Amino acid sequence: MPKGILGRKIGMTQVFTENGQLVPVTVIEATPNVVVQVKSQEVDGYQAVQVGFGEVRQKLLTKGQRGHLAKAGAGNVRYLREFRTEDVEEFQDLEAGDTIAVDIFEAGDVVDVTGTTKGKGTAGVIKRWGYHRGPMKHGSKYHRGVGSLGSAGQSRVFKGRKLPGRMGSVRRTIQGLEIVRVDAERNLLLVKGGVPGTRGSLVRVQATVKG
Numbered sequence: 001m002p003k004g005i006l007g008r009k010i011g012m013t014q015v016f017t018e019n020g021q022l023v024p025v026t027v028i029e030a031t032p033n034v035v036v037q038v039k040s041q042e043v044d045g046y047q048a049v050q051v052g053f054g055e056v057r058q059k060l061l062t063k064g065q066r067g068h069l070a071k072a073g074a075g076n077v078r079y080l081r082e083f084r085t086e087d088v089e090e091f092q093d094l095e096a097g098d099t100i101a102v103d104i105f106e107a108g109d110v111v112d113v114t115g116t117t118k119g120k121g122t123a124g125v126i127k128r129w130g131y132h133r134g135p136m137k138h139g140s141k142y143h144r145g146v147g148s149l150g151s152a153g154q155s156r157v158f159k160g161r162k163l164p165g166r167m168g169s170v171r172r173t174i175q176g177l178e179i180v181r182v183d184a185e186r187n188l189l190l191v192k193g194g195v196p197g198t199r200g201s202l203v204r205v206q207a208t209v210k211g
Contacts, residue, residue, distance in 0.1 A: 005030045007203050025180050026191045034098075039082070053081070110208045112208050113203055
């Protein structure tokens with residue numbers, strides 16, 4: 001598994017490259033992630049580091065969470081996520097209490113960004129699945145409906161049929177995004193293009209798995 005960091009989506013803007021090209025970028029704020037736990041092959045069956053990001057009021061943490069975080073001196077951490085470390089040289093020597101900062105990446109690196117997409121609520125088949133509408137002329141009586149639900153012989157709706165329902169608010173990964181700029185002083189990553197999620201939402205940035 002590749003190296004990575006947790007961050008918060010700030011929004012989108014645009015920057016100019018050295019050759020004058022205008023590039024749309026997403027700004028991700030990735031304050032130093034604290035290592036809460038180091039997992040080993042002998043004890044846990046796999047190698048990984050558990051990192052914490054963000055802050056939360058202590059009253060919102062369970063007693064077990066408080067003890068787990070206090071053991072690593074991590075403070076009141078809001079999010080806990082894991083990164084596998086089998087083949088990641090940068091993560092091999094980490095210990096509980098260490099931090100991971102944006103300087104593990106450089107401009108030009110290619111990353112995969114994972115986040116939760118914007119929720120759209122309940123949507124019909126035209127918006128959700130891109131169906132074509134029916135004729136809009138007089139007498140049609142069919143405009144934005146689902147259409148035929150299946151053959152008459154089976155007399156049932158087949159599993160997997162695309163129907164109206166909840167749209168968005170799902171975990172998605174955008175692969176192969178280029179890091180345009182790394183601002184270590186302000187803990188910012190500028191990633192070319194758009195990434196999933198709303199402003200302020202949690203995103204996971206890691207070196208691309210496709211090489």
